Ligand SMILES: Nc1ncnc2c1ncn2[C@@H]1O[C@H](COP(=O)(O)OP(=O)(O)OP(=O)(O)O)[C@@H](O)[C@H]1O
């Protein structure tokens with residue numbers, strides 16, 4: 001198995017000068033290629049902050065984050081943007097897509113930023129829309145798509161640059177249960193068939209059910225991790241994976 | 243794609259884009275129009291100066307202008323006029339005699355400059371005849387006819403047919419006086435000039451001055467304005483003993499006015515540009531702030547700062563590229579219209595303008611010469627103003643921006 005994310009002892013405090021909030025507290029996180037991991041925990045437990053740190057959207061105060069062997073905490077701001085472009089796929093909670101671009105253009109945009117060749121963009125985008133089952137919506141603007149369809153396009157966009165892993169912060173939070181299930185189906189299929197690594201935060205029990213690994217955050221610390229269920233957490237009776 | 247994105251963003255908020263486009267167009271329009279107006283004023287003023295006041299070139303005895311002593315006539319006048327006839331740039335020549343004196347009526351008196359002219363000659367050089375608003379031009383047969391300005395006529399309560407007395411000194415320094423009868427009243431756009439200058443037949447004035455056929459001033463009108471320096475140079479070479487001056491030297495106040503007006507127009511353009519800059523900075527800043535989340539997301543996905551910067555800048559560039567031709571076109575059409583119709587400002591500034599020697603109807607001219615400069619100023623103002631919102635956009639931190 002190949003390590004994709006290796007975070008050591010990362011902490012993040014907001015407003016250190018005024019009212020300090022310790023959002024992520026000495027977290028160790030290790031993710032292998034092909035994992036399908038849910039990040040859960042109460043509101044304010046630090047899920048978004050942790051995802052932002054490992055996604056290179058924010059810098060930790062302490063600790064190191066290795067993505068595919070590269071310590072992203074050492075990268076300059078510009079290098080980090082470029083690193084994100086080539087290594088990390090993002091799906092956000094809502095308003096993921098650029099409203100003035102069609103679904104297809106939204107996906108193409110990322111590959112164009114990568115300077116991919118026209119032909120290969122065309123081929124890959126078509127294949128991705130096939131995967132998400134929206135070939136007939138390629139020319140549609142986001143406003144004409146349902147919330148679930150928009151999130152599927154966002155997944156396609158996240159996958160377009162062939163990232164090391166895909167980060168999704170509450171991707172189903174604004175979806176009805178049917179669309180949520182559908183999105184999870186697609187993500188799970190991509191994970192199984194193409195070995196794409198996913199880590200997503202969620203509050204939704206039905207989404208948590210689908211995860212193969214569940215990490216529980218409480219007050220910025222990893223409270224439970226089903227990858228170590230048998231060894232560490234089982235005796236605390238914490239099992240969301242059932 | 244970046245361009246497509248910028249282009250579509252332009253259409254996103256049509257009102258806002260329209261404001262920027264209109265600001266650019268209006269800024270350019272206003273800039274060109276102001277320049278056009280001033281250019282028209284300057285040209286008209288210069289035209290008036292040349293056509294009704296000092297012609298292109300004047301020749302005097304070098305001491306004459308010191309205190310208008312009638313003794314300083316132009317010696318060798320025949321030789322000069324012979325030479326002038328051979329210069330092909332010269333359109334017409336008038337020989338004038340003149341002196342300073344006192345105009346008196348039963349009720350009052352005023353200091354005047356008395357110009358002795360030959361009507362036909364004068365009409366070829368100046369358009370004074372067209373400025374006569376009452377009565378007729380001078381008649382060679384009516385020896386004591388006099389033309390006075392409207393302002394002087396009003397002040398001295400003179401009308402056509404009224405008598406007046408001119409008192410002045412002759413070439414022997416004896417005081418002499420003559421009775422004249424108002425033949426015509428003229429009005430130019432230069433009221434101080436109207437108040438000072440009266441015109442009589444040259445033969446009449448010369449006989450009082452005891453200078454025979456001599457004259458004090460040779461006024462030369464050229465075929466076109468651009469030849470003025472060249473003709474002056476060549477005449478000066480041939481007749482080094484005379485004082486030969488162009489309209490710029492003979493009407494230094496006009497020269498000064500031209501440069502003052504140029505300064506005013508730069509100030510007005512600066513003000514217009516500041517307004518334009520504020521408009522663009524505000525509107526684009528609003529546009530960036532409204533899209534904070536979206537721009538944050540693009541940065542998160544891996545769009546680098548240069549591209550984000552260009553994306554925001556490109557919106558203004560596109561709007562500027564559309565606004566510039568619109569502004570140009572509207573300015574051109576407006577100026578074209580008013581260049582023949584004229585803009586009548588007499589109702590609010592006519593008197594003031596006339597005090598400075600300007601007509602009360604302005605015929606703006608398309609300011610070809612300064613067009614390029616105005617365009618560069620407008621375009622760079624627009625671009626510089628959008629740098630600030632663009633900077634704002636690249637300063638957005640993706641984690642913060644996405645939280646919104
Ligand atoms: N930019 C910030 N400035 C100050 N405090 C912040 C900031 N971002 C997050 N926090 C605080 O850090 C803590 C963790 O926030 P975070 O958004 O990571 O939680 P979360 O688990 O994602 O919550 P939710 O389930 O509501 O999305 C919270 O107490 C939050 O108020």
Ligand SMILES: [Mg+2]
Nearest residue numbers: 047048049169
């Ligand atoms: Mg969150």
